[in-house]
Amino acid sequence: MFGVTILGNNSALPAYDRHPTAQIVTLNEQLFLIDCGEGTQMQMARYKIRRSKINHIFISHLHGDHYFGLVGLITSMGLLGRETDLHIYAPAALEEILHIQFKAADTQLPFKLHFHALTKEGIVIDHPKFSVECFSTTHRIPCYGFVIREKKAPRKLDKEKLLEYSIPSSFYDKLKMGEDYETKEGQIIKNEWVTILNKPALSYAFCADTSYNESLIEKVKNVSLLYHETTYLKDLTERAAARFHSTTEQAATIAAKANVYKLIIGHFSSKYESLDAFLDEARAIFSNTDLAIEGVSFEIE
């Protein structure tokens, strides 16, 4: 299971019951939280997200609509008696912002908080089953996007065949990587006799807040699902640029040029009550586009 659930899809001013940015990425048994605008913990309750399953939180940048809900979420985790370590990946200044608030409240968290300051592009988590990479976007203050990639061996084992050929389990990892097996007697068991092609590794990219920048194409090349902001419709291209945001047309262009499988768009300006035109404009350029509607879970495929 690899998917993303949208908890907030609006830009800075909450409006029309749309909330500031937050999303939950589910990867097997793990939950990742990306951004945490004000009210995210209430949105989690509304959409039945299990807070205790979140061990990694990524904050793109320090505009309030992307992190003002974080201190409340962490405080609540503490009040609920969490004991598991929690990892936060965010611009460096957030550490002190959290710290002085815990100090003022005399908060003693019952779990360990690991703060990982984002200072440059690169891999931030390298796990046997997945990786998380951050990349810079073009915004008014330092801002990072994130790509979460599954790691998958190219081949999957065919259990019946493994028994048939009596291959020792110590060789399974090599089989997954495509190697042939040689028996003690010198017989070659071809890899394709005992394995099948694995599903391709899937990936999710969140471009955070950004103005149009073609250098992003390389960062999100071929991802399965791309979340790109569309604060404005295409008629406000100049305003988007002035405010370091993107339009529908720009997001869809990045998706097309990066050859992603699917695009979701969000971070809508409060000036828009209806979102229909966002979908129409983006689909005109990249047809496999959906709106990042709150409460909706997108399976990554």
Place this chain on the structure above:
Amino acid sequence: MFGVTILGNNSALPAYDRHPTAQIVTLNEQLFLIDCGEGTQMQMARYKIRRSKINHIFISHLHGDHYFGLVGLITSMGLLGRETDLHIYAPAALEEILHIQFKAADTQLPFKLHFHALTKEGIVIDHPKFSVECFSTTHRIPCYGFVIREKKAPRKLDKEKLLEYSIPSSFYDKLKMGEDYETKEGQIIKNEWVTILNKPALSYAFCADTSYNESLIEKVKNVSLLYHETTYLKDLTERAAARFHSTTEQAATIAAKANVYKLIIGHFSSKYESLDAFLDEARAIFSNTDLAIEGVSFEIE
């Protein structure tokens, strides 16, 4: 018009669509915000509170459920182009907490923010038509309650009679305070001939978070409406004391001993889904009690 609208009535962990503490006091044309838990700006949208009318914000203490929504509210006021000065009355450490968050976001507010650090009990606003006083409560960290009092002259002018006796308008303020008027000819116009008894000045007290403490009685003596926290029912009196909170029975006892006109109770623990028992227990001691239900406006009378 003098009233209070409840925006949040829950204690630290948001639950059952109940929100952390916040309330709007309306006094004539002014709106005061008392406490500002996470999501308060969304609650304001829900209950059609005009943010632009708020010029004074009072924060009782620096536990997050009483102020985590403040930085977002102020940021939104800025994004909406507010130009009117905004006054904040709060424990001193809040100033730096706000400041470093504005700095991280490179936020330049388009209005002036006046921070008034609460350091001791006493009058914090002394306006011709009202006063605001803060007083210490008994909590785990420094915490203040607030009393907002209308100021009213004892007598109201009877305009018809003023004309009949040809009293100059320069003497009106003295008439309101009960003085007689002497004409140039030496005739005494008795105050009660030209004035009528004014309505009594009304008052609202918010006791913030506190354990049971009889020293509060003097602070809220005779107020028209008292908001006293009741985090727990009376069977959890020991837990309430250990956590510096109050029970239904304790809140109602303070209301009775302080001879207030009406009591509202709130700051309910997330362990309670139904609030019926809160009302029953409090009313058994002080009958004119209501639950501080979110979205409800209580007229102060």
